[in-house]
Amino acid sequence: MSKIFISCALPYANGPCHLGHLRSTYLPADIYARYNRMVGNDVLFVCATDEHGTPIAVKADKENKKPIEVAKRYHDMIVRDVESCNISLDNFTRTTDEAHYKIAQDFFLELYDKELIYKKDIRQLYCENCSKFLPDRYVEGTCSFCGADARGDHCESCGRHLEPTELDDPKCLTCASTPVIKDTYQYFFALSNFQKDIENYISNNDNLPPNVKNYASNWLKDGLEDWVLTRDMDWGIPVPLDEAKGKVIYVWGEAFLGYISSASQWSKKSNKKWEEYWDEDVIHFIGKDIIYHHAIFWPALLKGYGCKLPDNIYAGEFLSLEGEKMSTSKNWVVWISDFVKSFDSDLLRYYLTINAPLNKDTDFSWDDFQRRNNDELADVIGNFLHRTFTFTHKYFNGEIPDYINPSREDKYFEDALNKTPSLVGDLIKDLKFREALIEIFKIAKIGNKYFNDQEPWKAVKENPEQAANTIYLSNQLSKILAICLKPYLPKKADEIASILNLENSNEWKDASVFMPTGHSISKAKPLFKKIEDDVIEKEKENLYENLVSDNMSDLITIDEFAKVDIRIGQIKEAEKIEKSNKLLKLQVDIGEKTIQVVAGLAQNYSTDELLNQKVAVVVNLQPAKLFGTDSEGMLLATEESVALLHPDECNVGEKLM
Known part of the structure; x- marks a missing residue:
């Protein structure tokens, strides 16, 4: 048994968590921690909110509050976000804790x-x-x-x-x-x-x-x-x-020590020595924007102090949103708290892992999220499990049937089952989380094909022995899924285990042990549901609307306003954007050229009544991609009634003062 010290980058307490935070740090750290616990390693998994520094002080000044009030507000939000995604931290503290102050000041004095x-x-x-x-x-x-x-x-x-x-x-x-x-x-x-x-x-x-x-x-x-x-x-x-x-002390001179102060507070509660974990194996999970802090500054501080350096620093690359860079200031972001109001967090854990390796930038797309949920979780994994459990109850009284005289196809499938737990485990051990999840998906896909090829709905009448073998092996794969999916989808994995009546399925080695003949299972329950188009459509429209609202609500200086170039334009073409109830694609003549603008007018104006209308349009915005369509400007309209401003007496191309 090994002792492993696992940490994820300290979230900065000036805002809640979004999907990028989860993808680069908390989720991979949690997958690694859960797997190592399941194989019997002794894991210490810690984090804390980073609560000092000028951004929090600046925000407090703007809100006329004390910095500690701002930090506390966002600490509570971050705790809620982390817990909602089932991140299995052993300890989560704050850098404003008294214990952290003492550790940081002692560390400073030692180097001094x-x-x-x-x-x-x-x-x-x-x-x-x-x-x-x-x-x-x-x-x-x-x-x-x-x-x-x-x-x-x-x-x-x-x-x-x-x-x-x-x-x-x-x-x-x-x-x-x-x-x-x-x-x-x-x-x-x-x-x-x-x-x-x-x-x-x-x-x-x-x-x-x-x-x-x-x-x-x-x-x-x-x-x-x-x-x-x-x-x-x-x-x-x-x-x-x-x-x-x-x-x-500069925030980057003490925030690293949040790993240590969190661990030391855990030691007081557990009566275990955190140093034993640090001395054996240390791995930090971070985002790539703070690589040089962790790979240069932090090791140098530790070296100067006389501590062992981290064994590994695993940096997740960036997550963009609908093809564009995430921006919290523009509200071009999906907050974790908003996501979990509509969807199970396990679906997010699956998508953020399967979408791309951690060492590559990737994109969150609502359409792709829907596709992977429906085509992979619902149609492959969910479909296999539901059919297996349903057939077990319908034809075998809810019990694992006998396995006798296996065919060549049975043996081939059985061999694939036997190889899967070690293959998946070795990949997780090597921090290849996506590759391991792909192997789990592959064996579920193989299971579906095996089930279809054996046609147990026919074999139960024509070849009962073969039907029994099919259901026997299909239930064994269900058990493998219950265990191997646990680091990734902890809630769904527990639901699968509950149907299989597996009370103690927390050890990885159990995945290689087949359930005995006669083992009783419970009735099937819906595990993965398909997400309908209108649900995704609403999420995409909310994303776009929040972006517009955020841009229009920020206070700006007169100098900033002077940079806004507003021209009179005339709409020459208008068409609906596929799958959107609100957005239109417009070609707008602004005199010197024609620009393309995506505008949320479809519920208030038909395409015909917009043709040739004169409009006020901002023409010097950075181009954006909305619903996969380029937009080069913004029409001026009222927010609630979505009424266009009509400068009918102005000339096309005329600039507003």
Whole structure:
């Protein structure tokens, strides 16, 4: 038996969880944890909410609340989201817990005493109006590299990491005044001391997946520079030095330790030593956007402290939505809390796993989600199970029949059953979660073919022995599905086990043990239902409507409004979009050219009455894809009555002031 320390990236407590969070971190970590428990390993699976840093402080300022109130609100939401998807954490805590503060401050002092943290004079932006130095997220301006709007820590347009002093035309986020540069000091971690150590860790660690190695190696090429480890803020863990009043530990200098503080609190409750798990095998499940934090900064901090480094860092790639990048600010996102109101979370767990390997970007599509649920879960796995259980009751009194004189087809199928548990288990052990799930789906598909080929509805009269063999083996596959699906679909797997009257089906090795003749099973229940078109249509329309509503509701400055280019256009063509009750595809003449616009007008206007109407249209929006159709602009209309604005006396192509 091995001890395994499993963690998933700490969710940041400034918003609830969406599907991308689940796909990249919590779900793969949970699959791995559940499987290892089933094979008898001793697992410690921990996480916590990350509750410090400038984004939470900024949000609190905007809401006129205390940062701890914002963090608590989202902590509660995240706990609800994680629990709703059956993530089997052993402990889930917060980085605002007293225990975390002590661990983080002790960690800082140990590195400081070893002279790996040192004080350094620097120049920093200072807001004279607010009388304070400005941490990164408290500054906005223009990226000096690409010219796009950017924050003081990052440019989303070109992807560069920034320092606030690298922004052109910087503004204080609180009061919008222009800050000045003043002399101050911060504490730095001697990251450059660990160049060779991290190079060895990355190059010689065969556990690390290629995407982690490649990303980290690219960072190492230019050489590591010492890392500023403190900020001038009220919100955060105070630097534990008398000389450092008003300074807190940078969130990335203490958030990693949430793994340790969560584990240590678990130790107090369980009377077990978390260190025994860490010392044996440690694996972090993260998203690819924080690879360099976990593969460079975190190992260097641990090395400096004198701790064993993580054995593996598994980074899930990004999840897009309907072909477009997810954006929480635009509400182009599916929140977990919304999803589980309409669908069983096991369906989401299946789709996010089967859709693509974790080391590749993938897309969430409502149509594809429906297809996979209907064609795979309902038509293949669900259909096989239902037929097996129904035939067992109809022809064999609800008991596993005898298995006598198996045919060549029986033996072939039996051999495939015997190989499946170890094949699936080995793939999960190697972190090939999608490949393992595909093998489970394949054996269910083979089971359906075997069932069809043997025609037990005929054989029960013409060849009863063969019919008994078919139902015997089909029930054995049902047991294999009940066990092998458990890491992926824990609720559905338990439902299958309940029908089979398997009280203790939590050990992986049980999948290889056939149920005996005479074992009684319960009657079949619907396990996987098909999702109707109108249900998916509603989800897609809600997604689009929420995007429009979000874009129209945000407060903007006069400078931002000046960037909006509104022209008078004339609708030249209009047609309905297939499978949508609300959306129309319009060709709109704006004078210099004709653009295509997708608009939610179908329930208020016919295509004929829109032809040749003059409309006000925003023409400089980034192109978007809605229902698979490109849209290059937005018509201006009222929100509730969906009435178009009619500039009939204006000229086509005329620009509004």
